[in-house]
Amino acid sequence: MSEISGDAGFPKLRKFFDRAEYLVRLEKVRAEMVARGMDLLIVSDPANIGWMSGYDGYSFYNHQCVVVSMDNEPVWFGRGIDLNGAKATTYMTDSALFAYPEEYVQRDLHPMEYLAREVIAGRHWEGLAVGVEMDSFYFSAASLTTLQKHLPKNSWVDATGLVNRQRAVKSETELRYMRIGGRILEKMYARILDLIEPGMRKNDLVAEIFATAIRGVDDFGGDYPSIVPLVPTGIEAATPHLTWDDSKFQRGAGTFFEIAGVYRRYHCPLSRTVYIGQPPQKFLNAEKAVIEGIEAGLEAAKPGNTCEDIATAFFSVMNRHGIQKGGRVGYPIGMSYPPDWGERTTSLRVGDKTVLEPGMTFHFMPGLWFEDWGLEITESIVITTTGSSCLCDVPRKLFVKN
Amino acid sequence: MSEISGDAGFPKLRKFFDRAEYLVRLEKVRAEMVARGMDLLIVSDPANIGWMSGYDGYSFYNHQCVVVSMDNEPVWFGRGIDLNGAKATTYMTDSALFAYPEEYVQRDLHPMEYLAREVIAGRHWEGLAVGVEMDSFYFSAASLTTLQKHLPKNSWVDATGLVNRQRAVKSETELRYMRIGGRILEKMYARILDLIEPGMRKNDLVAEIFATAIRGVDDFGGDYPSIVPLVPTGIEAATPHLTWDDSKFQRGAGTFFEIAGVYRRYHCPLSRTVYIGQPPQKFLNAEKAVIEGIEAGLEAAKPGNTCEDIATAFFSVMNRHGIQKGGRVGYPIGMSYPPDWGERTTSLRVGDKTVLEPGMTFHFMPGLWFEDWGLEITESIVITTTGSSCLCDVPRKLFVKN
Numbered sequence: 001m002s003e004i005s006g007d008a009g010f011p012k013l014r015k016f017f018d019r020a021e022y023l024v025r026l027e028k029v030r031a032e033m034v035a036r037g038m039d040l041l042i043v044s045d046p047a048n049i050g051w052m053s054g055y056d057g058y059s060f061y062n063h064q065c066v067v068v069s070m071d072n073e074p075v076w077f078g079r080g081i082d083l084n085g086a087k088a089t090t091y092m093t094d095s096a097l098f099a100y101p102e103e104y105v106q107r108d109l110h111p112m113e114y115l116a117r118e119v120i121a122g123r124h125w126e127g128l129a130v131g132v133e134m135d136s137f138y139f140s141a142a143s144l145t146t147l148q149k150h151l152p153k154n155s156w157v158d159a160t161g162l163v164n165r166q167r168a169v170k171s172e173t174e175l176r177y178m179r180i181g182g183r184i185l186e187k188m189y190a191r192i193l194d195l196i197e198p199g200m201r202k203n204d205l206v207a208e209i210f211a212t213a214i215r216g217v218d219d220f221g222g223d224y225p226s227i228v229p230l231v232p233t234g235i236e237a238a239t240p241h242l243t244w245d246d247s248k249f250q251r252g253a254g255t256f257f258e259i260a261g262v263y264r265r266y267h268c269p270l271s272r273t274v275y276i277g278q279p280p281q282k283f284l285n286a287e288k289a290v291i292e293g294i295e296a297g298l299e300a301a302k303p304g305n306t307c308e309d310i311a312t313a314f315f316s317v318m319n320r321h322g323i324q325k326g327g328r329v330g331y332p333i334g335m336s337y338p339p340d341w342g343e344r345t346t347s348l349r350v351g352d353k354t355v356l357e358p359g360m361t362f363h364f365m366p367g368l369w370f371e372d373w374g375l376e377i378t379e380s381i382v383i384t385t386t387g388s389s390c391l392c393d394v395p396r397k398l399f400v401k402n
Numbered sequence: 403m404s405e406i407s408g409d410a411g412f413p414k415l416r417k418f419f420d421r422a423e424y425l426v427r428l429e430k431v432r433a434e435m436v437a438r439g440m441d442l443l444i445v446s447d448p449a450n451i452g453w454m455s456g457y458d459g460y461s462f463y464n465h466q467c468v469v470v471s472m473d474n475e476p477v478w479f480g481r482g483i484d485l486n487g488a489k490a491t492t493y494m495t496d497s498a499l500f501a502y503p504e505e506y507v508q509r510d511l512h513p514m515e516y517l518a519r520e521v522i523a524g525r526h527w528e529g530l531a532v533g534v535e536m537d538s539f540y541f542s543a544a545s546l547t548t549l550q551k552h553l554p555k556n557s558w559v560d561a562t563g564l565v566n567r568q569r570a571v572k573s574e575t576e577l578r579y580m581r582i583g584g585r586i587l588e589k590m591y592a593r594i595l596d597l598i599e600p601g602m603r604k605n606d607l608v609a610e611i612f613a614t615a616i617r618g619v620d621d622f623g624g625d626y627p628s629i630v631p632l633v634p635t636g637i638e639a640a641t642p643h644l645t646w647d648d649s650k651f652q653r654g655a656g657t658f659f660e661i662a663g664v665y666r667r668y669h670c671p672l673s674r675t676v677y678i679g680q681p682p683q684k685f686l687n688a689e690k691a692v693i694e695g696i697e698a699g700l701e702a703a704k705p706g707n708t709c710e711d712i713a714t715a716f717f718s719v720m721n722r723h724g725i726q727k728g729g730r731v732g733y734p735i736g737m738s739y740p741p742d743w744g745e746r747t748t749s750l751r752v753g754d755k756t757v758l759e760p761g762m763t764f765h766f767m768p769g770l771w772f773e774d775w776g777l778e779i780t781e782s783i784v785i786t787t788t789g790s791s792c793l794c795d796v797p798r799k800l801f802v803k804n
Contacts (some may be wrong), residue, residue: 009638010640010774011637012649013637013638013644014582031733056644056645057627057643057645058630058642058643058741059639059642059643060741061403061539061629061741061742061744069753080729081605081641081642081643081729081769081771082641082642082643083641084425084640084643084771085642085643085644088638088641088644089570089644102728102729102730104747105729105730105749106733106744106747106749107610107749108730132543134542134543134544134547135512135538135542135543136542137463137540137542138539139543140536140537140538140539140541140542140559141534141536141537141540141541141542141543141545141546142536142537142562143543144539144543144546144547145536145546158544160544180590201615201623201663202623203616203618203623204616204617204623206616207612207613207615207616207617207624208612208613210609210613211610211612211613212609212615213609214605214608214609214612215605215606216605217610218649220605220648221606221646221647222603222609223645223650224645226629227460227461227463228427230460235412235413235415236415236490238412239459239483239484239485239486239488239490240461240483240484240487241457241460241461241483241484241487241630242415242458242459242487242490242491243460243625243626244616244623245416245623246618246621246622246623299671301696304495318721326508327482327483327504327507328504330763331508337741338741339460339463339739339740339741340463341464342463342508344697345508347508347509356712367418367483369483369486372412397735
């Protein structure tokens with residue numbers, strides 16, 4: 001009985017997209033590599049890895065990547081014990097899967113040394129210009145310095161966002177997955193509105209949110225979100241990223257829910273705010289302003305317009321209502337892994353001149369965080385040929401529970 | 403009505419440890435900085451940030467850090483909208499909290515440029531030797547190159563694992579949190595064994611696992627795990643990191659559960675395997691070997707022995723049973739954030755001479771992943787003054803459900 005991690009013939013267990021779709025993606029990435037003068041690309045962002053190769057596993061706490069060259073199949077590179085996972089989920093042939101041994105895991109030996117020697121030098125790719133995702137979570141400072149040390153003849157080019165930007169326009173299959181996420185999210189909000197009441201512990205509601213998300217809808221089981229449910233109440237809602245505790249909901253406070261329905265790693269996020277009791281006038285004023293602002297933003301969300309146009313339309317309504325709101329009001333969405341469900345490329349903000357195209361998807365997310373309270377009413381949208389449509393149908397309003 | 407993110411007087415909403423405990427931690431870290439010749443330390447790992455400052459929020463998808471100098475309070479540095487979150491959760495005074503503006507979020511401007519100029523140069527820390535966590539997830543290659551570019555007079559020292567290693571020996575409060583995690587985990591396993599049956603969809607069971615984890619135990623609400631439940635069945639169990647899908651459990655296959663109970667970010671992980679139907683002899687043989695191996699490992703888990711001793715004791719039993727098992731059989735645990743619940747310092751493996759001390763906590767995790775099946779039976783343990791004890795009480799066996 002011998003523990004192994006490399007036998008041939010392990011079956012493909014999961015297939016989220018046809019091989020043809022992966023090949024289209026590969027060609028898009030290669031065209032951009034050529035445009036930016038790269039011969040080779042090391043893809044470290046787990047969502048980029050998944051989008052390029054199909055690889056799906058909770059293994060990104062170890063160094064892993066996909067290496068894209070101009071002629072061969074992309075190479076999946078990861079930890080030995082994950083090799084069967086790569087065989088099960090990627091579209092590539094087994095010969096394109098390359099595992100590093102266990103002595104490179106969390107020791108002085110860095111996996112990028114193994115990549116340098118066994119893959120890049122091993123395939124005679126020394127001297128090439130290599131794109132690396134300089135500001136990806138999972139491409140650490142040591143990843144860069146290790147590669148540079150062991151590959152002195154290669155040159156290094158910043159490829160942050162290169163693959164992410166190719167993901168912007170979604171295919172029909174991707175949109176289908178996101179709409180399933182949207183339907184899951186509708187069930188999550190129905191459950192929240194059913195259950196929330198004074199005296200309920202916050203963690204007990206989050207338990208129901210998670211359970212509903214993962215049960216999914218119809219035959220479609222839900223997947224895990226890249227960001228856990230954010231449910232700040234009262235003064236906690238003056239800042240967006242506090243997680244829940246085991247305190248009880250009380251009358252006379254607002255709670256916003258920043259949550260997503262997820263199917264096969266595709267996210268449909270959406271926020272709503274629930275006030276228990278009679279909302280103060282400031283909540284009602286903010287609700288009115290935000291809803292008008294979203295309507296104005298959605299009017300501006302159409303092909304040919306820019307990301308900035310959505311933000312400007314929203315801000316002009318806010319200004320009319322006397323609410324100072326800066327920063328960005330949204331970001332592109334799609335496939336993702338923790339810790340972020342945004343695509344980390346464009347933003348819906350003043351100055352972002354990215355032209356909107358049919359198939360682009362955004363979380364239009366104008367969160368309002370004031371001195372001691374907050375309100376979030378948001379929409380996930382897809383740009384259509386003539387305008388935009390929402391990916392999820394939850395009434396656009398401040399919910400009031402008495 | 404003006405959106406803000408910086409008013410004075412925001413209340414401390416959460417306090418997981420006394421200020422005195424944070425000061426002890428700070429002195430331990432400073433002593434290690436001196437020993438390694440660092441004047442300043444930039445802490446990027448969210449668990450290290452939390453352990454040093456108390457900061458707790460799902461905001462680590464943005465650049466953030468804690469800067470430790472030799473005399474002042476540690477500086478929390480993060481995104482503007484998270485400043486109130488820092489006020490709510492850190493033990494420091496508001497003057498130690500420093501936020502970067504929204505134009506540094508996911509644009510060409512890098513937050514580390516702001517840190518360099520406003521914090522490090524602003525406090526006249528140019529010329530100092532700065533420790534950086536070179537191989538932390540959240541200290542990207544661009545974080546390093548940006549700091550180096552804007553602070554040409556500073557020198558840079560690798561501080562990977564420096565803070566992590568100070569976290570190894572747990573305080574009484576930390577152990578209490580981990581034991582609460584263990585009690586939550588006991589409920590999670592009871593729920594799994596209650597529910598699992600042929601025909602149940604895997605995602606529906608994961609929904610119950612999540613819900614039970616977050617409901618918690620008694621008055622203690624559960625927190626989110628840094629790794630989602632891993633529940634591979636049959637051939638999927640030949641690799642450890644595939645996540646669930648919506649297929650149904652069937653008779654005649656084993657499923658291992660790699661899950662954790664979590665309280666206030668402190669994790670108690672533990673794996674068990676459930677076989678539906680009559681287990682083949684190979685499962686029963688592996689069960690027997692692993693249980694004997696764990697017993698041998700636990701015998702070796704005592705102060706004065708080393709991490710290696712636990713691994714060697716385990717492997718010698720495996721060899722006797724004719725099972726080849728390499729790599730590591732465990733890692734230290736405690737506070738963590740996605741994507742990993744290990745402390746990423748020592749390992750239970752041959753060659754690791756770290757001496758065991760009372761209060762150290764490990765996930766003793768000898769996973770077996772074979773050609774087309776796998777088995778995980780593990781324990782989370784704390785080293786005591788005389789030996790070790792388990793943090794969670796789940797029968798140590800292969801569970802069989804007929």
